[in-house]
Amino acid sequence: MNDTKLRILDAAERLFAQQGFDVSIRAITDEAGVNLAAVNYHFQSKEALLDAIIARRIEPVNKRRLEMLDAIEARTGDRPLPLEAVLEAFLAPVLEAPFEHFKPLIGRMYSVPEEFIKRVFHVHLAPIVVRFDAAFARALPDLPESERIWRLYFSIGAMVHVMNWSRVLRPISNGVLDPSDTRALMRRMVAFAAAGFRAPVVENQPVHRGTN
Amino acid sequence: MNDTKLRILDAAERLFAQQGFDVSIRAITDEAGVNLAAVNYHFQSKEALLDAIIARRIEPVNKRRLEMLDAIEARTGDRPLPLEAVLEAFLAPVLEAPFEHFKPLIGRMYSVPEEFIKRVFHVHLAPIVVRFDAAFARALPDLPESERIWRLYFSIGAMVHVMNWSRVLRPISNGVLDPSDTRALMRRMVAFAAAGFRAPVVENQPVHRGTN
DNA sequence: ATATGATTGAAACGATTGTATGAATGATAC
DNA sequence: GTATCATTCATACAATCGTTTCAATCATAT
Numbered sequence: 134m135n136d137t138k139l140r141i142l143d144a145a146e147r148l149f150a151q152q153g154f155d156v157s158i159r160a161i162t163d164e165a166g167v168n169l170a171a172v173n174y175h176f177q178s179k180e181a182l183l184d185a186i187i188a189r190r191i192e193p194v195n196k197r198r199l200e201m202l203d204a205i206e207a208r209t210g211d212r213p214l215p216l217e218a219v220l221e222a223f224l225a226p227v228l229e230a231p232f233e234h235f236k237p238l239i240g241r242m243y244s245v246p247e248e249f250i251k252r253v254f255h256v257h258l259a260p261i262v263v264r265f266d267a268a269f270a271r272a273l274p275d276l277p278e279s280e281r282i283w284r285l286y287f288s289i290g291a292m293v294h295v296m297n298w299s300r301v302l303r304p305i306s307n308g309v310l311d312p313s314d315t316r317a318l319m320r321r322m323v324a325f326a327a328a329g330f331r332a333p334v335v336e337n338q339p340v341h342r343g344t345n
Numbered sequence: 346m347n348d349t350k351l352r353i354l355d356a357a358e359r360l361f362a363q364q365g366f367d368v369s370i371r372a373i374t375d376e377a378g379v380n381l382a383a384v385n386y387h388f389q390s391k392e393a394l395l396d397a398i399i400a401r402r403i404e405p406v407n408k409r410r411l412e413m414l415d416a417i418e419a420r421t422g423d424r425p426l427p428l429e430a431v432l433e434a435f436l437a438p439v440l441e442a443p444f445e446h447f448k449p450l451i452g453r454m455y456s457v458p459e460e461f462i463k464r465v466f467h468v469h470l471a472p473i474v475v476r477f478d479a480a481f482a483r484a485l486p487d488l489p490e491s492e493r494i495w496r497l498y499f500s501i502g503a504m505v506h507v508m509n510w511s512r513v514l515r516p517i518s519n520g521v522l523d524p525s526d527t528r529a530l531m532r533r534m535v536a537f538a539a540a541g542f543r544a545p546v547v548e549n550q551p552v553h554r555g556t557n
Numbered sequence: 558a559t560a561t562g563a564t565t566g567a568a569a570c571g572a573t574t575g576t577a578t579g580a581a582t583g584a585t586a587c
Numbered sequence: 588g589t590a591t592c593a594t595t596c597a598t599a600c601a602a603t604c605g606t607t608t609c610a611a612t613c614a615t616a617t
Contacts, residue, residue, distance in 0.1 A: 290506025328544030
């Protein structure tokens, strides 16, 4: 790939992750050390640049997620899929992605349902969600569909929230939370989500209010 | 309160919830049917207006959360706090808030850790989190502190994510998810988070990869 | 009725935004 | 070496931004 084009991608990714998606093109080209017009030359517009940045990082992560899921299904045969393994296939490639600014970048992306993000969702996210929902159905055949999808979204929410606050979790928790240990974080999240997925389905009655 | 000031608050809240925080002051004053200069007259700046909008909605919700927690503690005495009830006190006032644009508004707010949102966090959110963390500690006395705080953040993430995507959850789930039934949603989330809180603490070893 | 202070109004400010233009420079093929 | 195409450059454009100014209008108290 062209050198300036790469420099723009890297600089824009860095600034988007640090300051949000409303960084000016001038700030990007300054950071990249290239001319102002280079963005509209190599990409058509600022929005297309953003698409390219997201795609560059999401694609390999999604590829890894599907690879891990394929491996699980291959070695499981016709038996129910192991829930923790499916969760790991869904979470680990994201939480442990080797891209420096991936967490805040994706965290911001997930949380701003503007027009452009709906497009990103349909292109990059929806196929993954559909594929994994089928896997969760195979892991929990007795769980009703709506309950299963709700719990998948709860799990995604936990993941996104940690990505979003990864830079501030340590200070605001007085150092108790350490998001840099991605392996331990992944195990914690898998344990939490797996238990949530296996929770008894709530009936149409008030929640328990008595003793523990 | 002054009429124009109220109209600005309502219009800005509506537009912020619908379009995000980068709505122009002109769009707000047009929507409110007031003069452009009214925003900088009644509030000092656009940022102060945003503070006022957030505070107006968060304060009564937090008040309700603490009331419910107080009631739980009062009727529990020295015994361990009932986990589901504490979760309900934390989640219900948010999920069932009677403000029309509350969900997308708070959803956006939680997910944009800009400078202003750090201030909002310290003013409105941190005291609540500290208070409820103590309650969760009383509900789960054997759960290590770091694990407890992680799981609280996972639960907050599930809540925020649903708030953030409340307007699109139904279409992208083909109508399976219905966020408008806040009572049922609250029960589902309590069941999910409670099970997550009670999950066995993960050891320092790879997650289970074998059969289910 | 008149004075006083609060509020509203129209207009303009300087700064910044994304994008477009056309000349200058670069590299590559013949 | 020269022609051809891709790339870079400085500059300008029109639009929009948050904020300020100051006169006009309103409400209220005396």
